[in-house]
Amino acid sequence: MARKEPIVWFxxxxxxxxxxxxxxxxxxxxxxxxxxxxxxxxxRLISYEVEPAQGxxxxxxxxxxxxxxxxxxxxxxKDHLAGYGAPRNS
Numbered sequence: 001m002a003r004k005e006p007i008v009w010f011x012x013x014x015x016x017x018x019x020x021x022x023x024x025x026x027x028x029x030x031x032x033x034x035x036x037x038x039x040x041x042x043x044r045l046i047s048y049e050v051e052p053a054q055g056x057x058x059x060x061x062x063x064x065x066x067x068x069x070x071x072x073x074x075x076x077x078k079d080h081l082a083g084y085g086a087p088r089n090s
Contacts, residue, residue: 014022026036 022033022036026033029036031039
């Protein structure tokens with residue numbers, strides 16, 4: 001027989017709007033409210049636990065993150081999008 005972890009009580013106060021948002025998300029995803037909240041926690045924790053593999057481009061470039069000024073989104077300059085999606089003349 002598998003041994004289960006002990007269950008502990010964790011309660012929190014929510015506004016009616018917060019509760020409704022959790023209920024709506026649970027309904028949309030077909031999960032229980034508890035599963036929706038726990039999935040959200042897991043998703044956030046994973047973002048902190050990701051470590052770049054040694055020698056990856058991410059690892060090599062991480063020190064440059066945020067140090068270059070310029071457009072964050074090239075679509076802000078319509079010249080970058082000129083001809084995008086147009087058929088090519090082969």
